[in-house]
Amino acid sequence: MSSIIGPKQFQIPRIFPRPMSHSGIWYWLGTVDHKKIGTMYGIVSFFWFIMGGIEALLIRVQLSQAENDIISPELYNQLFTMHGTTMVFLVVMPLSAAFFNWLIPLQIGARDVAFPRLNALSLWVFIFGSILMNISWLTGEAPNGGWFGYPPNSTIQFNPGNGMTFWVLGLNVLGVASIAAGLNFIVTIINMRAPGMTLMRMPVFTWMTFITSILIVLALPILGVAGIQMTGDRVYGTNFFNSEAGGDPIFWQHIFWLFGHPEVYILILPAMGIVSEILPTFARKPLFGYTFIVFSGIIIGFMGWFVWSHHMFTVGLGPAANTAFTLSTMLIAIPTGVKIFNWLATLWGGSIKFTTAMLFSIGFIAMFTIGGLSGVTHAVSPSDAQQQDTYYVVAHFHYVLFGGSIFAIFGGLYFWWPKFTGYMLNERLGILNFIIMLIGFNLQFAPMHWLGLDGMPRRIYTYAENMGWELSNLAATIGGFLIAFSVLIFMVNVFISRINKKLASGDPWDARTLEWSISSPPPHYNFVEIPKVEHIDDWWYKKYPELLEGSPKQTKSPKVTVEDTSNVDESKIHLPDLSYYPLFVGVGLSIAALGVIYSYALVTIGLILVFWGCIGWSTEPVNEPHEKHH
Amino acid sequence: MSNQDVTIQHGEEIKNSTGVSNKKLLMWAFLGSDVMFFGTFIGTFMAYRNKSLNGPYPSDTLDIPITSISTFVLLMSSLGVVLALHYLKESKMVLAKLWLILVIIMGMIFMGFQVYEFSHFAHIGMTPQANLFGSTFFTLTSLHGAHVSLGIIWLIFLLYNEYKGNLTSENAIDLELAGLYWHFVDIVWIIIFALLYLITAGDGVPPGGLPWIAGQ
Numbered sequence: 001m002s003s004i005i006g007p008k009q010f011q012i013p014r015i016f017p018r019p020m021s022h023s024g025i026w027y028w029l030g031t032v033d034h035k036k037i038g039t040m041y042g043i044v045s046f047f048w049f050i051m052g053g054i055e056a057l058l059i060r061v062q063l064s065q066a067e068n069d070i071i072s073p074e075l076y077n078q079l080f081t082m083h084g085t086t087m088v089f090l091v092v093m094p095l096s097a098a099f100f101n102w103l104i105p106l107q108i109g110a111r112d113v114a115f116p117r118l119n120a121l122s123l124w125v126f127i128f129g130s131i132l133m134n135i136s137w138l139t140g141e142a143p144n145g146g147w148f149g150y151p152p153n154s155t156i157q158f159n160p161g162n163g164m165t166f167w168v169l170g171l172n173v174l175g176v177a178s179i180a181a182g183l184n185f186i187v188t189i190i191n192m193r194a195p196g197m198t199l200m201r202m203p204v205f206t207w208m209t210f211i212t213s214i215l216i217v218l219a220l221p222i223l224g225v226a227g228i229q230m231t232g233d234r235v236y237g238t239n240f241f242n243s244e245a246g247g248d249p250i251f252w253q254h255i256f257w258l259f260g261h262p263e264v265y266i267l268i269l270p271a272m273g274i275v276s277e278i279l280p281t282f283a284r285k286p287l288f289g290y291t292f293i294v295f296s297g298i299i300i301g302f303m304g305w306f307v308w309s310h311h312m313f314t315v316g317l318g319p320a321a322n323t324a325f326t327l328s329t330m331l332i333a334i335p336t337g338v339k340i341f342n343w344l345a346t347l348w349g350g351s352i353k354f355t356t357a358m359l360f361s362i363g364f365i366a367m368f369t370i371g372g373l374s375g376v377t378h379a380v381s382p383s384d385a386q387q388q389d390t391y392y393v394v395a396h397f398h399y400v401l402f403g404g405s406i407f408a409i410f411g412g413l414y415f416w417w418p419k420f421t422g423y424m425l426n427e428r429l430g431i432l433n434f435i436i437m438l439i440g441f442n443l444q445f446a447p448m449h450w451l452g453l454d455g456m457p458r459r460i461y462t463y464a465e466n467m468g469w470e471l472s473n474l475a476a477t478i479g480g481f482l483i484a485f486s487v488l489i490f491m492v493n494v495f496i497s498r499i500n501k502k503l504a505s506g507d508p509w510d511a512r513t514l515e516w517s518i519s520s521p522p523p524h525y526n527f528v529e530i531p532k533v534e535h536i537d538d539w540w541y542k543k544y545p546e547l548l549e550g551s552p553k554q555t556k557s558p559k560v561t562v563e564d565t566s567n568v569d570e571s572k573i574h575l576p577d578l579s580y581y582p583l584f585v586g587v588g589l590s591i592a593a594l595g596v597i598y599s600y601a602l603v604t605i606g607l608i609l610v611f612w613g614c615i616g617w618s619t620e621p622v623n624e625p626h627e628k629h630h
Numbered sequence: 631m632s633n634q635d636v637t638i639q640h641g642e643e644i645k646n647s648t649g650v651s652n653k654k655l656l657m658w659a660f661l662g663s664d665v666m667f668f669g670t671f672i673g674t675f676m677a678y679r680n681k682s683l684n685g686p687y688p689s690d691t692l693d694i695p696i697t698s699i700s701t702f703v704l705l706m707s708s709l710g711v712v713l714a715l716h717y718l719k720e721s722k723m724v725l726a727k728l729w730l731i732l733v734i735i736m737g738m739i740f741m742g743f744q745v746y747e748f749s750h751f752a753h754i755g756m757t758p759q760a761n762l763f764g765s766t767f768f769t770l771t772s773l774h775g776a777h778v779s780l781g782i783i784w785l786i787f788l789l790y791n792e793y794k795g796n797l798t799s800e801n802a803i804d805l806e807l808a809g810l811y812w813h814f815v816d817i818v819w820i821i822i823f824a825l826l827y828l829i830t831a832g833d834g835v836p837p838g839g840l841p842w843i844a845g846q
Contacts, residue, residue: 114652179663187655191646217659221667228769229674238758238765240674246683246762255670618787 014616018624019578030578032116033524037123038101039420044127045094051134052086053487055079057480060444064477066465073461077144078163080459082134084147085167088267089174090130092405096270097122097181099412100209102420104185106515106522107203109194109531114187116576117617118180124586125177132590133170136163143167146459148256149230151241151249156234162597165234169593172227175220176589182216185209194514196533200294203513203537204287207294208273211301212266219262226255235596250315257308265304267401268368269297271408272339275361278415279343281511282358283350284553286537289342296335296342303332313381314388322381329379333372340369351553355509356430360411363438367403371396374449389459392452398445410437410490418504421497422521429493433486440482447472506562512540516562523565525573576622584613657807661814664777668818671773675766675826680833682761685842688833691756693747700743701823704778707736708816711809721799723792730789730805733812737782744775754844767826774822777815784808 019030028036059079062071071079101119105112113119136142141163145154154164189210193202202210230252232238239245241252272293280287287293309317309325343365352358374396378384387393410433417425451472456463463469507516514531515522517539535541541548543558592606646652714729748768751757758768788805791797797804835841 115656183656183659183663186659187652191648191650191652191655193647197647217663218666221663222670225667225670225674228773229765232758232765232769236758238769239762240678240765246681247678247765248681251674251677255674258670615787 016580018620019580020624027578029583030120030580032112032120032576032579032582034101034105034113034116034119035420035522035524037119038098038103040123041094041101041126042098042420044130045091045098048086048090048130049095050487052083052091053484055083055086057484059083060477060480062462063473065474066463066467066470068462074144076461077459078137078142081143081146081167082137085133085143085171087401088147088263089171090133092267092401092409093178094126094130095409096212096267096405097126097178099205099270099274099409099416100181100185100213102416103515104188104206104209105192106419106518106526107206107513108189108192108197109514109527109533110188110192111526111530111573111575113184114192115184117579117582118184120579120582121585122177122181122184124583125173125180125589128586128590129170129173129177129593132173132593133166135594136166136170139166141166148260149252150256151230151233151252152243154230154234155241157242165231165597168227168230168234169596172224172231173589173593175224175227177586178216179220182213182220185213186217189213194530194533196538198533200291201533201536201538203273204276204290204293204297205270205273205513208269208276208297211297212269215262215266215269215301215304219259219266222255222259223263226252226259229255231596250312253312253315254308257311258305260311261308262301262304264397264400265300267405269300271364271405272297274408274412274415275343275364277511277513278357278361278411279346280537281415281509282353282355282361283347284353285346285350287342288345288348289338290536293339293342296338299335300332303328303335307332310379310381310384313378313384326379326381330376333376333379336372340365340372355414356425356427356434357411357415357509359431359434360407360414363434364404364407364411367399367407367438367441371399371401371403374399387452389457390452391448391456391458394458395445395448395452398448402441402445407437407441410434413490415509416515417497418508419515419520419522422504423497423500424502424504424508425493425497426500429489429496433489433493436482436489437486440479440484440486442479443482444476444479447476451476507539510543510558512537514539517542517560519562519565523568525570525575528563528565528568528573574623577624579617579620581613581617581620585610585617588613651803653803653807654810657810661810664814668770668774668821671766671770672821672825675770678762678766679830680836682763682836682839684761684840685835686754686756686760686763686844687835687839687842688763688830690842690844691751691754692827692831694827694831696743697747697823697827700740700747701819703736703743704740704816704819707733707740708813710736711805711812715802715805715809718792718797718805719799719802723798727789727792730785730792734782734785734789737778737785737812741775741778741782744771744778748772770822770826774815774818777818781808781812781815784811 019026021027028040031037058071059076062068062076101113104110133143139162141161143149143163143166145159145164145167149164149167152158154167189202189206229238229240233240233242233247239247241247241249243249276287276293306328307325309321310329313322313325343361347362374392378387378393378396414425414430417423451469452458454467454469456467456469463473504520506519508520509516514533517531518527531538535548542560544554544556545559546555547553588606588609588611590606591609592603595602595604595606648655710729710733714726714733717723717726717729748771751764756764756767758764785808788797788808791804
């Protein structure tokens, strides 16, 4: 919508005054500050991480012994569906978004993202969309058709009730949030870079965010279409996946994975960006092959569109299709392998500091490599025919998503925590957290490899005593509880850092990129003056210019230090005012989606809220006029 | 506009790395995203072409001459947006408003045709529930109609601001963005008209489909 600003400006009547305070709950509800929004993304998605983890633990308890019936089969179906959906859409994606929000403006030297209110909209739509999807638990009809919702298992004929309708509407609302955020970060990264920050001087995390954002805005609309079609089938009696009317359930698989495969790169590319920041910082040397890493990321983002049918090798697409997708899938392993060798070469010859963040990053490389190798085994379609829908696949994608994404995210949390909060986390507890998580993770997921190859089907409710699967399953369950314990250690660590208040300096790790050139936590305007960028890893070379002159190691103490901002005149720095309208639109969207299930009255109320929010938003000036005269 | 407003506005516009304004870049990126949205629906339609098992079939329903008229009107409205923007940039406000009004009217005529077409189809038994053709046809065309309707609301909003004197040659970018969106929606309609109407209109009973008799 347009934002025309003028004295004769039409403004719709305000029911609530525009929030102006800079503290308290109203500030958080109306904030457009990318750092606050990032924090809220982080807190909410960490809450869903706990919920998804509890769902996983319940699954593991049920599978811990043969012939177990501690939870009902119906609940079991709901648990594995919601565990997968939660971890993909409510944990890894928004946790990555928390990092995008916090770091992108800081890394490119900007005061905020390009569209601060749109950013707030993404947050609120995400929060209410996640609530929408999970209130299905309260109705007792949680989604139960698996996280990829294959028809006919998800059609109204075979899966009556509202469960999968909640699922599909929830995904559509969350898709709006992701697309809005993706658009925002594309524009931010293209347009808001500090002077001198050319594309090839951008930090790798910024690059990976850029590629991820492009994937998001192109892939999520496909899921949106699939969602509209399934909603039509389930609620309005259309025939898209109804084979009685000639509809084709396989068509859903094509659209879902056409979205779903770029989605897995949406999940892993930010993680690759995070470790690409941590490794050079603690190896005390530049990232090896920056250009290769960037271009590998671009190639992954491109080739990710041509591999979707490897999820469908056993569907019967024929030898030509299976061969083509086998080849494209094996090819996409190459740019990923390139990155792994670049990370290893970054470590080579470095003076490595084994901090918690570094350990998680090294753990990421190792675990992700294992997951990548098992991935290559089911890139081969005949081999995949043996592995399809077994625990081997479960082992594979947990090695890349947990061992990959979550390890990197934990590494990122330990790395940037001082920047986010201004307090240091305890390194001893951190290392304990890492060790227990690594052991628990491998204890849980390594046995799934041989369980799967031995024929244990994925999503099975229970198994017979004579299958010989009990020990491995018990080990996996114990591993699951070890992971939960390690997450508990993390939370204790956070709690202790709040109590101890061990203050972090602006640059506690002696790091490389621009976010470390300002105080911790950053002032709300980020940079007193927008930095001028002359090099890749600009902050590092500003600190140690002798490195540019050929010195192999930094020989002197840092030439510049973090600027003191205690007596900065803030009146010259213009930041956008707060706004409630993104919150209204976010609430309205979810109410309207809920109305599709329950009543048109709710749809109407929701759409009125959305419309009112949009009009109010587009007529609201970025800054209230009197604000500017201070 | 007070001076300070102008400086802040300008500050936002020029303080970027490429020289293209943020808003315009956002619109282009959004249109890229929308391409995937419509592309998937169009792909669904093509994949399910001639797969309906019962009527009414496209040859029983589609009326090319009537839809050609509404197509013509919609395509001409794109020219109207170009002229409205042109006159706005030259500060010829009377012509700018006139063309914007015409664009809005043309958009409304198109929507009127769509309402007529939908009610006619429903009358002869072609509904989203009737068969695959109905499901794929109605989802795609109604979501396109939703895009046109949103565009009309947007243009009315801009017209209101032209009358209020808030939309002038200085911030013509706001009309330019609406124009980009409007052109995109037109281009999508060209593809829809070609694929859903022109090449589909002759499709009769597919292999395996039951014959259809009107009025059944």
